[in-house]
Amino acid sequence: MYERQDSPAALPIYAQVSEVLIREIAAGRLADGQRLPPERQMAATHQVTVRTLRKSLKILEEKGLLERIQGSGNYVRSNPAAQSIYSMFRIELLAGGGLPTAKFLDITTCEKPSDLPEFGTSTRGTRMRRLRFLNKVPAAVEEIWLDADSGTVLAEQASDSLYRYYQVKLGFWISRAEDYVSIGQTPDWAPPEFGKTAGQATGFIERLSWEQKPHPVEYSRTWFDTDTARYVQRLK
Template sequence: MYERHDSPAALPIYAQVSEVLIREIASGRLADGQRLPPERQLAAAHQVTVRTLRKSLKMLENKGLLERVQGSGNYVRSNPEAQSIYSMFRIELLAGGGLPTAKFLDICECEKPAELPKFGTSKHATRMRRLRFLNKVPAALEEIWLDADSGAVLPEQASDSLYHYYQVKLGFWITRAEDYVSIGQTPDWTPPEFGKTAGATTGFIERLSWEQKPRPVEYSRTWFDTDTARYVQRLK
């Protein structure tokens, strides 16, 4: 289920397990106050060692999403303020949750097309095209444009979580985003792995993202397979 950490795009295994559990809590599949299975059982379910699982649980505890009671077990605690690497990733499997991973199809530096909305200060941007998976199930296509004045994404360093990459490699972080959700048709670069042909009708999201500046620095568009996934926005 989890990507090996020797892949340049992969998070450490313990962080991947933590993200899965965070998304399970956010979706309600793990309810506030629920007792988690014993650690050995939970580790076996996620196909990791108990040592790795305990590092994952420690991350949840640090975020206020887990209470560890000596002699009793580990209990889920709801915390609307908790942030995760994928806290701004709004697509889930129809059953809820799912670990996001990505396969980069293309990364290039190019001039911004005239039809894109205004973002950033440069005429150029890094354009990234990706196939998104949830629990290794193809779920979405993404085309992401990062303004050149904010930095460049190097193919050999590209990460599953671009927001995490921006913070670690480029020194800024996304503080807010606006999503516009509608219906769209898959682009002409749709890969066969997606399961839909180019021009197929899917869910469609346009997003503008801001860092600590008055204008957005990133624009993206996402086509998601409504037979597999859905867009979720929780208000708390």
């Protein structure tokens, strides 16, 4: 289920496990007050060591999503304020949750085309195209543009979580975003793995993202397979 840790794009295994659990709590698949299975059983389910699982559970505890009761077990606690690496990733499997991973198809620096909305301060940007998975199921294709004045994404360093890459490698973080959801058509560059042919109807999301500046620095468009996934925005 999890990406190998020796992959340059992958999160550490313990972080991948914690993300799965956080997204399942957010989706309601793990309910507030629910007692989790014994740690050895959970470790076997997630195909990790008990030590790795405990590191994952420690992250949940630090975020207020887990309460450890001595002699009783681990209990889920709802915390709408809890943030995770994929907090701003709004696509889930139809059943809820799903670990997001990505396969980069192309990364290039070029002039921004005229059909993009205004964002950033440069006429150039890094364009990233990738296939997005949820629990290794192809769910979406993305085209993401980062303004050149905010930095350049290097193919050999690109991560599953671009927002984490921005913070670690480029020194800024995305503080807010605006999504515009509608119906789109699969782009002609989408790989066969996506399962939708060029021009076929899909869910469509346009996003403008801001760092700590008055103008957006990133623009993205995502085409997602509505037979597999859905867009979710929870209001707490």
